[in-house]
Amino acid sequence: MNPTHNRPYDLFVIGGGINGAAIACDAAGRGLCVALVEMHDFAEGTSSRSSKLIHGGLRYLETYDFKMVREALIEREVLMFKAPHLVWPLRLVLPHVASQRPRWVIRLGLFLYDHLARRNHLPASESVDLHHDAVGRALKPSFRHAFAYSDCRGDDARLVIANLLGAQRHGTEVLPRHEFMGAERTGDLWQICLRNVRTDVGFSVFAKALVNAAGPWVVDVVDKIAGVTTDRQLRMVRGSHIVVPRQWDGEHAYFLQTQDARTMEVFPYEEDFTSIGTTDEPWEEEPAKVEISDKEIDYMLEQVNEFLRRPIRREDIVWSYSGVRPLFEMGSSRDKDLSTLTRDYSFEVDHNPGRAPALIVFGGKLTTHRRLAEHAMQTLCKLLPWPVVGRTDTEILPGGDFGSGGIAGYERDLRDRYPWLPTRQIKRYVRLYGTCAENLIGGSSSLQALGDHFGSDLYQREVDYLIATEWACTVDDIIWRRTKLGLRLSAQGIDRLGSYLGEVGCAGALKPTQSG
Numbered sequence: 001m002n003p004t005h006n007r008p009y010d011l012f013v014i015g016g017g018i019n020g021a022a023i024a025c026d027a028a029g030r031g032l033c034v035a036l037v038e039m040h041d042f043a044e045g046t047s048s049r050s051s052k053l054i055h056g057g058l059r060y061l062e063t064y065d066f067k068m069v070r071e072a073l074i075e076r077e078v079l080m081f082k083a084p085h086l087v088w089p090l091r092l093v094l095p096h097v098a099s100q101r102p103r104w105v106i107r108l109g110l111f112l113y114d115h116l117a118r119r120n121h122l123p124a125s126e127s128v129d130l131h132h133d134a135v136g137r138a139l140k141p142s143f144r145h146a147f148a149y150s151d152c153r154g155d156d157a158r159l160v161i162a163n164l165l166g167a168q169r170h171g172t173e174v175l176p177r178h179e180f181m182g183a184e185r186t187g188d189l190w191q192i193c194l195r196n197v198r199t200d201v202g203f204s205v206f207a208k209a210l211v212n213a214a215g216p217w218v219v220d221v222v223d224k225i226a227g228v229t230t231d232r233q234l235r236m237v238r239g240s241h242i243v244v245p246r247q248w249d250g251e252h253a254y255f256l257q258t259q260d261a262r263t264m265e266v267f268p269y270e271e272d273f274t275s276i277g278t279t280d281e282p283w284e285e286e287p288a289k290v291e292i293s294d295k296e297i298d299y300m301l302e303q304v305n306e307f308l309r310r311p312i313r314r315e316d317i318v319w320s321y322s323g324v325r326p327l328f329e330m331g332s333s334r335d336k337d338l339s340t341l342t343r344d345y346s347f348e349v350d351h352n353p354g355r356a357p358a359l360i361v362f363g364g365k366l367t368t369h370r371r372l373a374e375h376a377m378q379t380l381c382k383l384l385p386w387p388v389v390g391r392t393d394t395e396i397l398p399g400g401d402f403g404s405g406g407i408a409g410y411e412r413d414l415r416d417r418y419p420w421l422p423t424r425q426i427k428r429y430v431r432l433y434g435t436c437a438e439n440l441i442g443g444s445s446s447l448q449a450l451g452d453h454f455g456s457d458l459y460q461r462e463v464d465y466l467i468a469t470e471w472a473c474t475v476d477d478i479i480w481r482r483t484k485l486g487l488r489l490s491a492q493g494i495d496r497l498g499s500y501l502g503e504v505g506c507a508g509a510l511k512p513t514q515s516g
Contacts, residue, residue, distance in 0.1 A: 008189055009035045009173070010386070012207035014180050014221055016040075017047035018156065019345075019364050020213035021163035022373035022392075028170035029395060030377065030387040035173040035205065036164070037180055037194060041477050043160040045287060046215050047366070048481050049323025051241065051265060051278050054079055054087050054152035054367045056116070058255070059263050060343065061109050066116065068344045072367045073117035076152050078393055079370065080121060083162055083400045084407060085434040087154045089122055090267060092255040093135045095307060096145040100257040103145065110149050122150035138248035140309050148252070153267065156366055157481040158432060161470050163369075165398040176471045183210060183358075184226035190356045209380055210358040216287035216326040218360060228350045228358050232328055236284065240292040240322040241277030242300055243269060243487070244312055258303040266304055270484050271424075273318065276300050287324040296322075319487055328362045345372045347379055357383050399434025410435060420446050425457040432483060440465045452500065455493030458485050463500065473506040 011027045013020045016038025024036040038044075056073040057065070079087040096103055110125040128146040130136030135148070168174055181193040181202065190210045195202045214221040222230050246268065253267030262280070269275035279296045297314065305311045328346060345364035351357035359380060364372050370392050381388045402410050407430060414426050418441060429437035440462055444450055451460025458479075466472035466482050475498045479486035489497070 007033070008206040008208060009033050010207065010384075011035075011209050011211065011380070012190065012192055012205065013037070013211045013213060015211075015213035015215060015217075015361075016042040016160070016164070016176065017045060017213065017215050018043070018160050018163070018366055018369040019215070019361050019372055020211070021160045021167065022369040023211055023213060023361075023376050024167040024172050024174075025163040025170075025397075026370075026373040026377045026390050026392045028167045028172040029391045030389075031170075032386060033171065034167060035175060035207070036167065037175045037178045039179045039197065040177065041474065041481060042164060042176060042471060043157040043481055044476075045217075046323045046325060047160050048157035049239070049241075049321050050156045050366050051239070052153055052156055052269070052275065053090070053265060053267075054154040056113060056151065056367070057343065057365070058109060058113055058149070058151075061112055065344065066112075068365075068368075069113070070116040071371055072365065073113070073119075075368050075371055076122070077118070077120055079154070079159075079367070080152065082370070082392075082395070083159065083397045083434075084402060085399060085431055086158050086162060086397075087152050090151050090153045091123075091252045092149055092151055092265070092267075093128060093252055094147045094149065094255045094257070095130065095139060095143040096147070097143075097257045100261060106147055110147055113149060119150070122152075125149035134250060135252050138309055139254075139307055143307065149255075154366065155432070159366070159369070161482065162397040162399060165470075166395070169398060174471065177473070180221060180224065182224040182226070185356055188354060188356055190358070208356055209384060210356065211361065211376065211380075212358065213361045216324045218326065218362060222360060225358060228360075230348055230360060232346075232348065232360075232362055234362070235327045236282070236287060237325045237327055238281040238283040238290055238296075238322055239278040239325055240281075240296045240300075241275055241320065242292075242297060242317045243273050243275050243319040244316040245274070245318065246272050247274045247308065247310065247312070254307065256303065256307050259306065264300065264303055266308075270487055273487060276304055276312075283324050287326075290322045290324045292320045292322045326363065345375075347376060349379060349383070351383050399436040401435055414438070414441075418444075422457065428457065428483075436469075439469075452496070454497045454500075455490055456485050456488035458483070458489065458493070458497070460500070463497065464504075467501075467504065467506065473501070475501065 010032040011034045013024045013036040020036055024034050028034045054076055056069045060069050114124045126148050128148050130139055130143050130146050164174055177197040179195040179197055181195055183190050183192045189206045192205050212218055212221045219234060222228055251268055256264045258264055266276050283290055301312055343365055346362045348360040359376055374390050377390055411426055411430050433440055453459055466478055470482055472478050472482050
């Protein structure tokens with residue numbers, strides 16, 4: 001897959017995680033000619049390994065990061081509007097621990113959390129008597145008081161795909177599995193050298209501006225851009241999660257104060273499971289090598305079992321994953337505690353009059369990806385004669401246009417039109433693909449018409465759809481990033497899927513690597 005035209009791009013984005021995808025979507029929506037390149041699959045790194053929360057960051061109030069929290073609280077509402085199938089409300093229960101933060105401190109923090117930004121859809125916080133409320137049933141009886149407040153859950157990897165589809169809708173050239181080899185200025189343009197990873201063919205393109213949104217690899221990419229340097233120091237922080245079978249009835253989550261004065265989220269995941277995390281551990285190795293440690297598993301089990309009435313054992317774990325968060329230093333000391341490193345984002349711009357600019361993105365949170373992209377484009381629009389007003393705060397992402405009937409109404413419509421489809425399968429299609437679900441189903445009239453069955457509710461029709469429209473190529477692309485069906489498929493089903501992908505020409509598809 002090489003670029004289909006020869007004229008220079010306005011903007012070339014390096015990095016197919018959430019930040020790069022959002023910047024491409026914003027830029028293309030302004031009418032710019034955009035290309036985005038990713039060496040591997042989209043969201044393969046940090047952007048598919050988050051806590052799956054779209055949240056303001058209650059704990060960041062303790063570090064007085066009010067600006068970042070307010071921005072994130074605003075973005076919750078924006079993302080629920082833009083992608084209601086991928087971002088949905090979550091009620092969190094925070095049990096009070098007498099030896100930790102006093103109740104008045106928590107009340108004050110939740111008051112700020114409720115009022116730092118306008119809430120249009122999410123209810124305010126409240127006190128809860130755990131002995132008389134259903135949310136207390138899963139907790140040990142020694143916990144009596146709690147607070148409940150609102151945030152959101154989100155599908156991180158699918159938000160990346162939705163932004164890429166939004167960018168593509170406006171003409172963006174999307175190039176997965178292309179390695180960025182280097183760039184240098186040629187007059188008022190960047191000459192960018194790329195290599196198609198699958199064919200090993202190299203080629204060059206030109207662009208008026210360059211964005212480095214490579215996440216944990218941002219400094220490595222800077223080293224490949226002639227004439228651009230940075231003194232910024234990144235600290236790699238490993239965050240790990242474990243997934244176990246569903247632990248309680250109800251859609252509420254728990255926000256736990258751990259014995260070491262940190263916090264941990266425990267929430268319903270993929271209908272039948274519970275997600276537990278996260279950790280904060282320094283990571284000094286190559287980001288791609290990150291994996292969970294026995295120490296992290298022991299830590300999470302120990303902390304969560306301080307609260308849950310029914311203990312979780314190591315053998316209950318059905319999946320685990322780890323990701324690296326690239327946090328940047330605010331000062332010069334490498335001995336700084338990880339909790340003091342900002343979760344906010346920052347830019348560096350390399351630009352002189354008459355020279356093509358380069359913008360480097362450091363940090364960022366899943367929740368604020370749209371605002372980061374908008375801010376990045378506002379920065380570039382000061383340097384180039386580009387439209388200064390974007391549209392991402394009002395433009396719904398592909399699949400999110402449910403109309404007045406909302407998600408429930410759309411699901412009812414699909415049940416009426418496709419009565420042969422199981423209700424659970426329809427719900428999964430709508431949750432992942434939104435209104436694009438009918439494009440997936442197409443003219444099928446029975447389950448058999450969906451083609452080969454790989455297990456659970458994964459059929460050939462969905463696999464073909466993901467290959468044709470969402471750049472999927474490998475087993476992992478399909479079962480861990482486009483879907484989470486790796487939690488449900490048998491080893492035999494995964495093998496059959498790998499064989500099928502090989503038959504249809506997806507090179508390197510046979511070996512899953514993130515099966516947990």
